Amino acid sequence: MVSTNNLKNGMTVKIDGKLWKIDYFQHVKPGKGGAFVRTTLKSVPDGKTVDRTFRAGEDLEQAIVTRTELQYLYQDGENYVFMDTSTYEQTFVPGEVVAEAMKWTKESDVIELTFHEGQVIDFTLPANVELEIAETEPGVAGNTVSGASKPATLETGAVVQVPLFVNIGDRVKVDTRSGEYLSRA
Secondary structure (H helix, E strand, O other): OHHHHHHOOEEEEEEEEEEEEEEEEEEEEOOOOOEEEEEEEOOOOOOOOOEEEOOOOEEHHHHHHEEEEEEEEEEOEEEEEEOOOOOOEEEEEHHEEEEHHHHOOOOOEEEEEEOOOOEEEEOOOOOOOEEEEEEEOOOOOOOOOOOOOOEEOOOOOOOOEEEEOOOOOOEEEEOOOOOOOEEOO
């Protein structure tokens, strides 16, 4: 159990039998009445966000989670296969859990997976990744409007908007949180 006075961002708690990750919390002590804690909770399996208020000092059940860095090996049907580089143990992860992460992950990349009771429930990606442009239209000379961009397909299959001067084979840096082009690599 963990008191609402000791909550931290990123902590995972169990409320009504469901897992929730604390995205944001604020301890509020008004002039009148008792203190309370405002939280923004993100449902771990499906990503829904909910705002919820708790009384200060109220106890919540803390979920025991472990975070492990695993190397992505290959896709096996609907599942993705990851390997622990120290024990060489392979883990099969359902596609719906890591589908968002796989847009930015290529074979042999290492990402952090979060486990609860032996099941993968979440992932953590680096803030940005370097990927190669697999397909894009050539930039047309004279098409030099300030800030002009074109769609480009990356080696992982993700599509991002890039400047006109970027060509097939170029390596680009992409923000994994927003999916935006940052720079050439």
